[in-house]
Amino acid sequence: MNRVGAVLALAGGVGFLVVGVLHGSLPQDGGDVLRHVAMRSDWSLVHLVAIGCALAWVGAFTVLARSLPDERSRGVGRLAAAASVAGFAAFIADAAIDGVALKRVADAWAATGQESLFQVGSVIVRVLEGTHAAFITWFLGLPFLLMGVAVVLGGRWRWAGWVGAVAGGATFLGGVTRYLGVLEVPEPVLFAGPILVSMLWLAATGVLLWRDS
Template sequence: MTRSTAEPVDSEQRILLRIGAVCAIAGPLVLGASFAPHGDLPTREESLVGEAVALRFIADHQTWLLIHLGTIVAGLIWLGAFVALANTLMRGAARAVGRFLIPSAIVGSLFVVFDYGVDGYALKVLADEWATATGPEQEALQRMAETGIWFLNGTFHSEIVVFYGLTMLLAGLAVALDARYPRWFAVAGAIAGALVLTNGLLAFAGVGLAPAGGTDLFLFVMVLPLESLWLMVLGRLMWRNAKRRVAQPPVE
């Protein structure tokens, strides 16, 4: 069955499609620029010595605050893309899914802001204080860092489940139900989101299906680049749809 892709858009939708397209393309670019200089935070050692290595890494990282601010900005731009997408869906089923997409994207972006705000600012301040402290004061700061990092593990996994998992799954399903987008492309996005969502939920349940290297490798090396590419292609498609003829008001 041939799917119709010639549905006209009104002027408001055209603006939203263009805003969404710009956000969908810019968001992954900003995210990649902020992730690239981050480096791998050494927190796998199970001792205060391990936390000392992590604190030294953060204290010596001159752009720690800046790159985390970039990640927060990227998350908000992704949010703009998802909200614009949800408000430009045209078919009934697609619009219904879009109603769930918006709150999921908002909650997910809040986790991004909180997680990278604490990680970027609070840990940096703590690491700088630790670097100049000595004796018992330095040991107390290490224990604070250990608690903070374990706390951030929870918000990080929540971010994965909601933002990169559930939200991407809903975006893929919504696009699949809208006749203007290739269904195979939409299904690919939904599958990526479902994989991240499943892995995140199983991590909460204490079951790890991530490959060697853990969740970080699975998300940042394997899946997130694919989701970023998918979002950028979606931006290109949204921009193309914005060029369709403007719907004419009915003649009274």
């Protein structure tokens, strides 16, 4: 079972990094966002692949939680796995809005130039501000914080646990600032900083799981 978790961790961590690079950052202006999305023929596919990568690491978290050596660490690990499932739901919602709804409105606006479609697109972009805050906090942040703590408590890979906990905690705080609208950390900083570390940590955890299997 550990080897299954190892493969899922590697696929989820590395795959999500690649998808993140392919996705890139959205422009700030509403019209620029719609033009950018309309020009991307791969936009919906990128989001679909991202969902698959994210699902892989939900599975990896479940296996990792079961592999921990004592009841205390397994308990925190199970909490992390449960948090990843809840966060995954928020991520699916965000990916569906960004990858499907926004894409269809952007394509229609690019073809017709209708002002009403521009207004709808602007509303969708605003909605995405909320869904981004949700999945950054509850999917990219809290589960990694909890799983890092669980690994520290387990004692086998304590150094790795601290890396995961710190990266997850930083991402969680970055997401909370987006909720509160105070000292908001720009998304490019989050994704190039603690989220990047979390994905590398996930892949490294996969290697450790494989070695211990």
